[in-house]
Amino acid sequence: MMSERQPIIQARDVHFHYTPGRPVLKGITLDLGPGATAIVGQNGAGKSTFVRLLNGLLKPVEGQVLVAGVDTRQMTVAQLARTVGLVFQNPSDQLFKSRVLDEVMFGPLNLGFSAQEARERAEAALAELGLEGLEARNPYDLGLAERKLVTVASVLAMGTPVIILDEPTIAQDQVGVRQLGAIVDRLARAGRTVITITHDMEFVARHFQRVLVFQDGRVLADDTAEAIFAQPELLAAAGLQAPPITRLGQALGLPATVLTVEAFVEAVRAGEG
Amino acid sequence: MRLSLYVPGDTWVHRLDPMTKLLMTVVGIGLTFLLPSLQGGTLLLVLLLAVLGSAGVLHRAAAVYVGVAIVAGTFLVVQGLVYPGNAVPALTLGPIVFYREGLLVGLRLALRLYNILSATLILVLVTHPSDLVEAVVRRGASPRLGYVIMAVLQVIPTMMATASTIMDAQRSRGLETEGSLWVRLKAFVPVMGPLVTGSLIATEERALALEVRGFSGEGRPTFLKEEVIPPYATAARLVTVAALAAGIAGRWLLGW
Numbered sequence: 001m002m003s004e005r006q007p008i009i010q011a012r013d014v015h016f017h018y019t020p021g022r023p024v025l026k027g028i029t030l031d032l033g034p035g036a037t038a039i040v041g042q043n044g045a046g047k048s049t050f051v052r053l054l055n056g057l058l059k060p061v062e063g064q065v066l067v068a069g070v071d072t073r074q075m076t077v078a079q080l081a082r083t084v085g086l087v088f089q090n091p092s093d094q095l096f097k098s099r100v101l102d103e104v105m106f107g108p109l110n111l112g113f114s115a116q117e118a119r120e121r122a123e124a125a126l127a128e129l130g131l132e133g134l135e136a137r138n139p140y141d142l143g144l145a146e147r148k149l150v151t152v153a154s155v156l157a158m159g160t161p162v163i164i165l166d167e168p169t170i171a172q173d174q175v176g177v178r179q180l181g182a183i184v185d186r187l188a189r190a191g192r193t194v195i196t197i198t199h200d201m202e203f204v205a206r207h208f209q210r211v212l213v214f215q216d217g218r219v220l221a222d223d224t225a226e227a228i229f230a231q232p233e234l235l236a237a238a239g240l241q242a243p244p245i246t247r248l249g250q251a252l253g254l255p256a257t258v259l260t261v262e263a264f265v266e267a268v269r270a271g272e273g
Numbered sequence: 274m275r276l277s278l279y280v281p282g283d284t285w286v287h288r289l290d291p292m293t294k295l296l297m298t299v300v301g302i303g304l305t306f307l308l309p310s311l312q313g314g315t316l317l318l319v320l321l322l323a324v325l326g327s328a329g330v331l332h333r334a335a336a337v338y339v340g341v342a343i344v345a346g347t348f349l350v351v352q353g354l355v356y357p358g359n360a361v362p363a364l365t366l367g368p369i370v371f372y373r374e375g376l377l378v379g380l381r382l383a384l385r386l387y388n389i390l391s392a393t394l395i396l397v398l399v400t401h402p403s404d405l406v407e408a409v410v411r412r413g414a415s416p417r418l419g420y421v422i423m424a425v426l427q428v429i430p431t432m433m434a435t436a437s438t439i440m441d442a443q444r445s446r447g448l449e450t451e452g453s454l455w456v457r458l459k460a461f462v463p464v465m466g467p468l469v470t471g472s473l474i475a476t477e478e479r480a481l482a483l484e485v486r487g488f489s490g491e492g493r494p495t496f497l498k499e500e501v502i503p504p505y506a507t508a509a510r511l512v513t514v515a516a517l518a519a520g521i522a523g524r525w526l527l528g529w
Contacts, residue, residue: 078449086445155446
């Protein structure tokens with residue numbers, strides 16, 4: 001069993017390939033614990049493969065992934081789903097119920113919650129994502145952004161200690177991005193482990209305390225968002241760019257790395273003062 | 274993921290245009306029925322294997338041959354046991370007696386099966402499906418028909434990949450897909466629902482994408498690639514037609 005101080009996810013020298021001789025992950029060792037962690041990197045860097053190892057969809061070729069102290073090889077994906085929830089990038093890959101409420105209740109029911117509990121959890125998750133009033137709608141009658149939020153709600157309702165979001169902000173307008181950011185913040189404050197794959201650097205800068213930069217199957221950097229975005233060369237090597245406001249601050253020679261517009265304004269005003 | 278059995282290569286057979294290979298296949302199948310004797314069937318099989326061998330695809334053909342061996346074996350067993358003309362015992366295994374006449378009939382049927390298969394493999398293993406469809410459309414077949422054929426070839430691997438992703442998404446929400454038959458049946462709807470819905474949406478979007486690019490426009494479309502017909506294609510066609518003529522002559526004039 002996991003001790004209280006043990007990280008909920010431990011990756012130990014994880015290697016993986018889909019085709020022998022063509023490694024996708026080349027020895028990843030890291031711990032993931034409470035808080036918000038963003039995984040960034042170019043397409044093909046191994047980000048999606050890595051998160052699929054965390055919930056047992058894939059098993060390491062070498063090394064091991066421990067979830068709550070247990071090797072993922074010893075558990076089925078359905079068993080791991082009690083601990084690790086994964087929201088897929090494309091909502092069409094999972095929506096199948098004819099009502100939004102039923103769709104969101106699907107996960108909690110699979111975990112063994114009673115129908116009443118599952119309903120309460122589903123309604124709470126939908127409310128948190130601003131989807132109240134859509135409970136009886138067919139998910140396929142909703143727009144892409146709302147469908148994506150329904151898939152987030154469906155995993156949120158499962159109440160797993162670990163939540164992985166794969167590109168959650170794609171197709172979202174500002175309202176949707178704000179709601180997702182608020183959820184990340186709340187879950188992180190509540191001591192849950194939130195892991196997000198994203199190319200949205202502004203979303204990362206605003207909501208994630210820790211950033212993992214993946215490149216060519218390895219972790220190129222593992223640090224705070226501030227430290228990562230302060231290194232343009234590192235980001236360039238990984239095919240990334242800091243958010244525009246951060247680059248503007250760097251171009252103006254601000255002493256600290258600013259991650260948000262609010263921080264930028266504050267830094268400029270402090271400079272003027 | 275690859276659906277077609279096409280084996281890339283740069284042999285003389287690969288370089289032949291698809292219509293010549295189509296002709297070889299049709300003639301090969303025709304000769305199979307024109308030459309019912311063991312000798313004629315064997316000669317045809319040797320010729321077809323020579324073509325496949327020179328195309329460097331015998332190893333892939335062998336895998337197909339092994340796959341249908343059970344059918345060929347069934348011909349031998351059934352005919353050897355119960356062919357109405359059975360008279361001369363050829364093999365006795367305890368109470369089971371195989372007869373010479375039936376075994377010969379079974380052998381002829383098996384030869385016919387392998388000849389049809391070999392002739393078809395010239396087209397399947399050495400001709401890319403899109404090249405064949407394009408060649409047929411160039412000669413007047415409907416572009417819609419060509420699109421339907423290619424769409425079917427493309428949609429199956431796509432659907433298989435999508436089904437795998439959907440399965441992963443549902444398992445990630447705690448759906449158990451491994452275990453008893455009932456557990457697997459329960460997993461059927463959550464997987465098939467998104468798969469069918471997604472396929473319908475994708476089909477509609479693909480149709481719209483085709484329309485906005487003028488798929489239904491009037492007039493014959495032009496083609497992205499120039500059709501390359503090697504100089505020896507004419508000779509190959511003549512030899513193929515000559516083989517057919519020889520088969521016809523042999524069957525009716527020489528009694529092959």
